[in-house]
Amino acid sequence: MSLLNRVSPVESLQEIESAQSDRYWEAMALAVSDGGHSYGACYLLGYVIELAIKSAYYRFVGASPVADVGRHLQASGLKGRERHDLEAWYEILFSSRIQRGNPMDPVVAGAFKQRIQVAARHWREILRYRRAIPAESECNELLGIADWLIRNHRSLWS
Amino acid sequence: MPVQRRKAKPPHSRPDLVRRLAVELKSKEGRSARTAKNAPLVIEEEQTYGRALHVTVIWDKWSGVPLEERGAIITDAYRQAGRDAELEIMTLVMGVTAQEAGNLGIS
Numbered sequence: 001m002s003l004l005n006r007v008s009p010v011e012s013l014q015e016i017e018s019a020q021s022d023r024y025w026e027a028m029a030l031a032v033s034d035g036g037h038s039y040g041a042c043y044l045l046g047y048v049i050e051l052a053i054k055s056a057y058y059r060f061v062g063a064s065p066v067a068d069v070g071r072h073l074q075a076s077g078l079k080g081r082e083r084h085d086l087e088a089w090y091e092i093l094f095s096s097r098i099q100r101g102n103p104m105d106p107v108v109a110g111a112f113k114q115r116i117q118v119a120a121r122h123w124r125e126i127l128r129y130r131r132a133i134p135a136e137s138e139c140n141e142l143l144g145i146a147d148w149l150i151r152n153h154r155s156l157w158s
Numbered sequence: 159m160p161v162q163r164r165k166a167k168p169p170h171s172r173p174d175l176v177r178r179l180a181v182e183l184k185s186k187e188g189r190s191a192r193t194a195k196n197a198p199l200v201i202e203e204e205q206t207y208g209r210a211l212h213v214t215v216i217w218d219k220w221s222g223v224p225l226e227e228r229g230a231i232i233t234d235a236y237r238q239a240g241r242d243a244e245l246e247i248m249t250l251v252m253g254v255t256a257q258e259a260g261n262l263g264i265s
Contacts (some may be wrong), residue, residue: 094250098207103249107169107229110214110252114225117262 013058014065020051024146031139039127042134045142046086046123052149053089053116056156060082084125090116093156108155115145169230175219179235201264202244212250214264220253228253 008015008141027044047078063072079096080089090113097103102111149156171190182198198217205212213232220228229251236245254264 057194071199095207098210098249106213106248107233109250110229111225113250114252114258114262120159121261 001023010066010068011070012068013055013063015146016051016055016058016069020055022047023051024048024150027143033141034131037122038134038136039132042123042139042142043127044140045146046119046125046127049119049123049142049149050084050086050089050125050144052153053086053093053156054150056153057058057089057093059095060093060100060102060157081125086120086123087115097120105155111148112152112156115148117151119145159173170227170234172223172227172231173233175223176234176238178219179215179217179231181237183234183235183239183241188257205249209247210262211244211247212252213244213248214252214254214259214263216254216256218255220255220258225253 023044027041027048030044031041056070057076058069061072061075063069074093078085078088080091094104094109094113103109118141120133122142160191179198179200183200193240196218198215201214201216203214204210204213213236214227215232223231232253233245233248234253236248254262259265
């Protein structure tokens, strides 16, 4: 049985949050390993950030933990590459909370936005087709943002 | 069972920045232009959705101040300046240094 056949056919909130945790620890393993794997670490950390915002959005809109999130993704209005756009996901979450009369704390919203803007300067999904040597500070910024999102996840959706 | 009552940790430890920013917010010039070198630049963006305001304060005094503390300082300064009407409709508060503003394309 192939790897693709072993992964869940359903993209659920539970799968997304488990993947977020797995990618985080894989990124950490790359970041601390010998042999200059910081590009891989940065690449995975970007996905951790993307998954953290997405899961906050899906939690906020009431997605089931186990059902496919497809209809919520459709409802977000994001298409194609926008679905990996960190700032677009931030905007969707921020505006959805306002539209539903449950806005984020304005201080949290500002700190969240600023971090996502910084992350978006370093990361897009196109990194997978490119190569470079990230500066230690760039990797540390992405790690700090991922850590902040994990620590403050609840305040993004509740 | 021993009971200890402690004061909650304040959201920031920079009352000096609150006072300085409150003075700027009270002054007419502070709302539209930088009054002096190193003065904060306050940008209030009225949003198209409902009655909402995004506030960004560009100020080099933010250097070394954590992001959440910057936001708390800004909201405290609005309160101290008696700008409660704006506080009520703020949906986003952000403090950035001039360099951060440049990096993030904020002007």
